[in-house]
Amino acid sequence: MENKRVLLLFVDGFGIGREEKAAYNPIETGDLPSIQSLLKEGIPVPTDATLGVPGIPQSASGQTTILTGVNAPKVIGKHLNGFPNKELREIIEKENIFIKLKKLGLRVTNANAYNKKFISNLISNSKAVEEMSVSTVATLSAGLSLRTEEDLKKQTAVYQDITNRIMLEKWKAKVPIRTPREAAETLGEIVKKNDFTFFEYFQTDLAGHRKDFENAYRVLEELDQFIAGILESFCFKNTLFIFISDHGNIEDLSTPYHTMNKVPMIALGNGSNEFRLRVNSIQDITPSIENYFE
Template sequence: MTSPPPRTLFVFLDGVGLGPPDEANPLHTLTLPSFERMAGGQRWDSEIHPISQPNHVFQPIDATLGVAGLPQSGTGQATLFTGVNCAERAGRHFGPYPHSTSKPVIAHHNLFVQLREAGRTGAFANAYPDRFFRFVEARNRWTVTTLCCVEAEVKLRREDDLRNGEALAADLTASAWRESLGLDVPLLAEREAGERLARLSPEADLVLFEYYLTDKAGHSQDLGRATAVLRSLDAFFCGLLDALGSDDLLIVTSDHGNLEDLATKSHTRNPVPLVALGRGAEALAGVESLVDVTPTLVASMNK
């Protein structure tokens, strides 16, 4: 009898690369205990020693995809979540929304579609306010991850799910829902958001969560903002790591660099981190670029 696949929790961070260990790199200058825990006690920078153990992999992976110019979220995420090099297909890096040539690839080959074809299930933990649906439906402007869900008929969570403790806010605490949108949803500590994500794990073979404030903070070039975002995320990972079960596999990666270099307003061509922590982590050891992540994950769950 083959054992069931690990229950995978996939945390996607927008705009986090591994850059030089200098003063412009908040991932190097700040003490972030949970980040260090995910890297065997090391800080997340270009000097990092890769880890390749049965239950722990940490390695830099390529996000440039063999295409000149600065990587962008549309093609980077489409590549990450399909395993098809969508930057090469588009002939350039494109974003933040999916390029026209990426849309059919997302429709037919996205991670959730591939999981379903392998007899596995996927779920997406982020909640979106009604305003988001009005905006994207009017303009047909889905983000890569939400388009993956629409195409694979994976549920997109809403305000009620957030209120019931069955979804996560994009900012972890839901403070933006309360302060910017004026919605009466409970405020959550970051640590509790991490615990909540771990609690959603039994819902599907793979549960995805997307966090994009890292990219926003990188574009702002504001050290105070970058520090607040990284400390918030560190508390989230602390809750998540402490709540991981023995059957869980945590995957963390990104679409392109940005936050690790506050000296520039734009994205970078730095490699991005790939963390695999927990049961079956070693299956990810061969991943070299964004292209490899989805096929490797799906193959490892197909055994």
């Protein structure tokens, strides 16, 4: 039997909508066959993101919790938005999933591509660490290399918007526009070469903050096609696919803020039934992945 593999697909700001807010939920009203099928037939686990801490769940503390298994809001006494502060960075640098799985002798990787200008700024600006995302801190502290636009050209990385459009238009990088299904094929090849692969998509959270249905539909449709490509090309006999978010947002466009809604944890493929039974909150993701490999 081939070695077991995991793909952790982290989608920022994607909660389970409430029935009374259905008219404001582009996940329900959009043309999203793959996502809607997963939410109905993928046996999603409604997963707590509040973690017993008062207030609305936020990105920095929620993502730290997902990627470490530590209840970050409880440690710092609040939910923290944006980038991780010093206290959260210390948790990430010691407890992140990349480090834990490397200690088990596993091949781990972050499939996201970064702009080389961003990486140069990290090297030259000592304060740049204050604007590093949770996943970036985790990747670097585990001694992993960041993929760049050169990897996008070689089809050995996927950009955070899936299509490379932002890399091309904002950063003026000479990279090809990809379809979501082409990006899914690239991700599939990365998964085959590693035991644990992480990919982060945060356009959903940005769309939720904008309260713009047209933009939300576009973002979700690209994600839907990306997921369709993943489901079509992956060998689930030896691969566990995990979909998780840090908090709700895009499922309720009546507000520009995050929501208190639970998030869907979807597990498909090898070991998925047991994995679902282990997850009640976003704090359970990392320890459940560790258990899967042990």
